[in-house]
Amino acid sequence: MLKKPYLMLAGPTMVPERVNAAMNRQMINHRGAAFSEMLEDILANLRWLLATEQDVLIYPCSGSGAMEAAVANFAAPGDKVLSLSTGVFGDRWAVMAEKAQARVLKLDSRWGDGVDLAGLTAVLAGNRDIKMVLTTHNETSTAVFTPVDQVAKIVRAEVPDALVAVDAVSSLAALPVKMDEWQVDIIAAGSQKALMLPPGLGFLAVSGRAWQAYEHNPSPKWYWDAGQVKKSQAKGQTPYTPAVGLLFGLQESLRMIREEGLENRYCRHRLLGRMTRAACRELGLSLLAAAEYASDCVTAVVPPDGVSARQIQKLLREDYGITTAGGQKSLEGKIFRIGHLGNVAPTDILVTVSCLEMVLKRLGMEGVLGRGTAAGQKIMLEGFEQ
Numbered sequence: 001m002l003k004k005p006y007l008m009l010a011g012p013t014m015v016p017e018r019v020n021a022a023m024n025r026q027m028i029n030h031r032g033a034a035f036s037e038m039l040e041d042i043l044a045n046l047r048w049l050l051a052t053e054q055d056v057l058i059y060p061c062s063g064s065g066a067m068e069a070a071v072a073n074f075a076a077p078g079d080k081v082l083s084l085s086t087g088v089f090g091d092r093w094a095v096m097a098e099k100a101q102a103r104v105l106k107l108d109s110r111w112g113d114g115v116d117l118a119g120l121t122a123v124l125a126g127n128r129d130i131k132m133v134l135t136t137h138n139e140t141s142t143a144v145f146t147p148v149d150q151v152a153k154i155v156r157a158e159v160p161d162a163l164v165a166v167d168a169v170s171s172l173a174a175l176p177v178k179m180d181e182w183q184v185d186i187i188a189a190g191s192q193k194a195l196m197l198p199p200g201l202g203f204l205a206v207s208g209r210a211w212q213a214y215e216h217n218p219s220p221k222w223y224w225d226a227g228q229v230k231k232s233q234a235k236g237q238t239p240y241t242p243a244v245g246l247l248f249g250l251q252e253s254l255r256m257i258r259e260e261g262l263e264n265r266y267c268r269h270r271l272l273g274r275m276t277r278a279a280c281r282e283l284g285l286s287l288l289a290a291a292e293y294a295s296d297c298v299t300a301v302v303p304p305d306g307v308s309a310r311q312i313q314k315l316l317r318e319d320y321g322i323t324t325a326g327g328q329k330s331l332e333g334k335i336f337r338i339g340h341l342g343n344v345a346p347t348d349i350l351v352t353v354s355c356l357e358m359v360l361k362r363l364g365m366e367g368v369l370g371r372g373t374a375a376g377q378k379i380m381l382e383g384f385e386q
Contacts, residue, residue, distance in 0.1 A: 003321030008352050010140035010170055010298040010325060012192040012199055013342035015249075019196055022252035023245045030244055036236025038251055043233065045254040049172065049262075050187060050205050052179035057229040059202040060243040063169030063190025066202030068096050069224040070165050070186045071134075074210050076217040077101035079131040082123060084115050084151065086293075088141035088328045089167055093134040100219060105130070111142045111331065112300075114293035117150060124158035131213070132163040138171035141328045143289040143300035143337060145175070149182045156183055163210055169193060172203075173257055174269045174297050174341045185210040191246060194269075194297070194342045196253045200246050206230075267383075269296045272340035272349055275379045279353040279372035283360065288335055297341040300327075302334065307363050309336045315362065320355040346380045 007014045028034050039058075046056045059065055071093075075081050081102040083094035086109045097104045107123055109116055115135065124130060133155050137148050152164045165186035168177055172187075174194035179187055184207070191201035206214075206226060214226060222228075223240070232239040257265060273296030280287060280301050288300035303309045309326065313336050316322040325337040340349060353372040360368045 003319075006322045006348060006352060008322055008324050008339050008344075008348070010193065010337060010339035010341065011190075013194070013196060013339065014344065015198060016196055016253070016256065016343045018256060019249045019252050023249040025245070025248055027244055030242050031237060035242075035244070038247060039233065039236055039238075042247060042251050042254065045251075045258065046203060046205075049254070049257065050177055050179045051181060052205055054179060054208070055206045055211075055230055057204040057206065057226055057233065058238070058242070058247075059204065059224075059229065060200060060241070060246075061202040062199055063167075063188065063192070063202055064092065065224075066169070066188035066190060066204050067093060067167055069202070069204055069226060070188050071096045071100045071102070072219055072221045072224045073217060073226040074163055074165070074186060074206075074213045075100050075102045075132050076213070076219060078103060080105065080127060080129050081132045081134065082107065082127070082130050083134040084120065084136070084146070085109065086113070086115060086136060086142055086144045086146060087111055087139035089139055089169070090134075090136045091329075093136065093165075093167060097132075097134065102132075109144075112144065112288045112293075113290055114144055115146050115151060117154060120151065121154050121158060124155065124162075128159055130159050130162050132165055133159075134165050134167070136167040137177070138168070138175060138295050138297050140170045140295075140298050140337070140339075141331070143287075143295045143298045144293045145295045146293075148184065149178070152182045152184055161209075163213060170297050170341065173265065176262075176266055179205055179207075191250065195250065196256070196342045197246060197249050200243050201250060204229075268346075269341060271346060271379065271383045272296065272344055273299065275346060275349045275376040276338055276340055276353070278379050279349070279376040282375035283357065283368050283372040284365075288331075298325075298337050298339045300331075300335045300337045303336070304365065307360070307365070309333055311363065312336055312356070312359055315359045316355060320358070322352055322355050346376075346383070350376050350380070
């Protein structure tokens with residue numbers, strides 16, 4: 001049977017044909033005028049997307065590479081760093097800071113809950129020497145969203161000089177990101193999520209306050225050296241060979257984002273999240289993330305007793321062509337995750353939910369056919385009426 005592939009992950013995500021076509025071009029000289037012109041256009045659009053006048057740096061790396069670059073450049077050995085963890089990637093921030101020889105404090109949330117803002121205030125009040133606060137805007141492992149604006153406001157009130165660093169790898173171009181308005185100092189992001197590209201590009205937005213920290217950071221670095229990237233980009237170049245083909249695609253994806261419009265794009269992702277959550281609830285499935293912290297980029301689903309998350313994923317993938325993600329670390333085998341960010345339309349959610357209903361029926365659940373789909377359709381229709 002013919003199966004059309006649906007990559008319903010939180011990354012890598014489905015790449016639009018326009019972006020694939022843009023990447024399928026002959027290489028150009030990355031030290032020539034055409035490359036410099038393209039780089040200038042890309043950087044201008046990235047600043048627009050991040051709502052910032054600050055520097056934006058591009059690395060040929062994954063989102064995790066951009067996160068480590070943030071730590072390597074702006075957290076000096078011995079600095080006290082606070083990591084706010086709501087899942088796997090919040091924990092990763094902490095490990096990176098420890099590897100950079102920072103003194104790391106952690107404020108952990110139960111997986112499925114958001115950041116404890118009252119707890120954050122208390123930790124900061126008792127540690128006025130904290131130099132950096134690390135947070136994750138959209139935690140894909142637990143499908144939890146963090147209100148970065150509120151986190152930054154608390155940090156500014158309690159420890160005004162501390163740097164606020166945000167992992168926006170899966171949120172940039174899906175959720176509002178307002179670097180300057182929120183007074184965020186460092187934003188790390190990646191290409192393979194809502195930016196609708198293959199993996200391989202990392203981005204780092206850097207404030208003036210962060211550059212001051214960089215000047216006093218003795219940590220050895222070469223590939224990750226933000227100052228070298230800034231210096232080269234000012235000349236329309238990069239300090240080492242860039243991922244030229246991915247940059248072709250990035251330029252096109254940014255054009256597509258401008259054409260859709262940021263508010264329209266954010267509204268679409270809110271619609272996708274609402275549709276997915278409503279459909280799962282109607283099917284009697286539990287959601288890992290508490291409602292007030294639920295992500296509009298990915299939904300983490302807890303299968304009913306006696307039904308295997310791995311079996312659900314296997315049947316969706318092998319029989320219907322729909323690839324979903326499993327749980328990570330302590331959630332491995334306990335949940336499955338439906339990604340709905342980037343190049344995803346509301347109709348893709350309806351297809352996914354309809355196939356999920358058939359899988360659940362085959363695994364012994366009765367009365368599920370059509371229920372989740374109808375719930376998603378209702379939300380979708382409300383979106384048309386607004």
